[in-house]
Amino acid sequence: MxxxxxxxxxxxxxxxxxxxxxxxxLPDSQIYLVGLDKRDYMxxxxxxxxxxxxxxxxxxxxxxxxPGGFGIDNLLTNQKVIEWIQKINNSTKWTVSVCSGSLLLAxxxxxxGKNCTTHWRRKEQLKNYxxxxxxxxxxxxxxxxxxxxxxxxxDMALYLTSKIIGDKGAKMIQLGxxxxxxPPFEYASPD
Amino acid sequence: MxxxxxxxxxxxxxxxxxxxxxxxxLPDSQIYLVGLDKRDYMxxxxxxxxxxxxxxxxxxxxxxxxPGGFGIDNLLTNQKVIEWIQKINNSTKWTVSVCSGSLLLAxxxxxxGKNCTTHWRRKEQLKNYxxxxxxxxxxxxxxxxxxxxxxxxxDMALYLTSKIIGDKGAKMIQLGxxxxxxPPFEYASPD
Numbered sequence: 437m438x439x440x441x442x443x444x445x446x447x448x449x450x451x452x453x454x455x456x457x458x459x460x461x462l463p464d465s466q467i468y469l470v471g472l473d474k475r476d477y478m479x480x481x482x483x484x485x486x487x488x489x490x491x492x493x494x495x496x497x498x499x500x501x502x503p504g505g506f507g508i509d510n511l512l513t514n515q516k517v518i519e520w521i522q523k524i525n526n527s528t529k530w531t532v533s534v535c536s537g538s539l540l541l542a543x544x545x546x547x548x549g550k551n552c553t554t555h556w557r558r559k560e561q562l563k564n565y566x567x568x569x570x571x572x573x574x575x576x577x578x579x580x581x582x583x584x585x586x587x588x589x590x591d592m593a594l595y596l597t598s599k600i601i602g603d604k605g606a607k608m609i610q611l612g613x614x615x616x617x618x619p620p621f622e623y624a625s626p627d
Numbered sequence: 628m629x630x631x632x633x634x635x636x637x638x639x640x641x642x643x644x645x646x647x648x649x650x651x652x653l654p655d656s657q658i659y660l661v662g663l664d665k666r667d668y669m670x671x672x673x674x675x676x677x678x679x680x681x682x683x684x685x686x687x688x689x690x691x692x693x694p695g696g697f698g699i700d701n702l703l704t705n706q707k708v709i710e711w712i713q714k715i716n717n718s719t720k721w722t723v724s725v726c727s728g729s730l731l732l733a734x735x736x737x738x739x740g741k742n743c744t745t746h747w748r749r750k751e752q753l754k755n756y757x758x759x760x761x762x763x764x765x766x767x768x769x770x771x772x773x774x775x776x777x778x779x780x781x782d783m784a785l786y787l788t789s790k791i792i793g794d795k796g797a798k799m800i801q802l803g804x805x806x807x808x809x810p811p812f813e814y815a816s817p818d
Contacts, residue, residue, distance in 0.1 A: 450647075450804060485675065590810075618764045
């Protein structure tokens with residue numbers, strides 16, 4: 437199972453590492469951190485993750501993951517990135533996003549006519565595309581799964597894992613990362 | 628607020644990035660990724676995070692975070708690391724750990740006589756130290772907070788945030804990372 441995770445400047449670190457921590461535990465998974473260039477990418481607050489591959493190195497994958505972050509807006513007009521996403525999507529079994537990463541999928545036309553979601557702060561922006569936005573933690577439409585903001589990528593990745601190796605395997609990974617979340621506060625809706 | 632996060636080979640990525648995503652949003656926070664040497668560190672499954680600082684560069688901090696991972700065992704006999712943790716702990720307002728990171732705090736003597744926790748797979752190992760282990764998501768004892776496995780670091784960091792900037796600020800960060808967790812499966816206890 438080949439898994440490509442796209443990195444860019446000002447990505448959100450947990451958008452990458454939440455799903456990564458789940459998907460990297462899939463049997464026989466190989467993870468590819470991929471950037472426009474092969475170099476370090478810095479998130480919004482200063483953490484740097486290494487992209488060992490450039491988009492020129494990776495033309496097919498089983499799973500493509502697009503994280504979100506403030507840097508996503510700069511990519512929406514980057515034709516090289518858009519074309520890479522369109523091309524690699526032809527090879528995927530699953531194309532998934534976290535948070536504002538869905539905007540990049542939308543810009544590439546991959547969400548046209550589809551159900552999807554994004555971070556609550558990005559819903560207005562996503563409405564500019566021909567999509568149906570749902571207020572869910574993650575939304576599957578065919579082979580595409582989009583997630584709500586940041587931490588939702590963990591829930592999405594566990595769901596995706598269950599689709600690939602079944603519920604039992606996904607539950608074992610949930611146990612491995614001791615994912616029995618107990619937020620100290622009740623979640624207050626943005627409304 | 629100076630926050631030092633310790634990196635080592637075979638750390639667990641979510642142990643670092645879960646709390647990082649919360650703590651980096653504290654007002655006026657400066658994050659320092661610190662390794663024994665100044666270089667990239669690879670987690671268990673191949674993701675590399677850059678340590679821009681070596682332990683020689685950082686001798687004091689407000690918050691010290693020790694993540695866990697399979698690599699923790701190699702550090703338990705590393706006198707240079709143990710001495711750095713003992714020394715820097717003298718300067719901290721908060722010393723915290725995620726998952727098996729508590730073993731390193733225990734080895735440094737910082738948990739002697741204290742209440743603490745760790746990943747469920749590491750509890751037997753932690754019993755070798757003079758500590759009282761509690762079955763909680765995170766345990767505060769004075770300025771030390773230890774967390775259960777991997778994903779528990781997010782809950783711990785939100786709790787710590789509430790101690791530093793109050794509940795309202797912590798709730799805003801929880802909203803920012805849309806932390807309204809909905810695991811697709813009920814958590815099955817390791818028992």
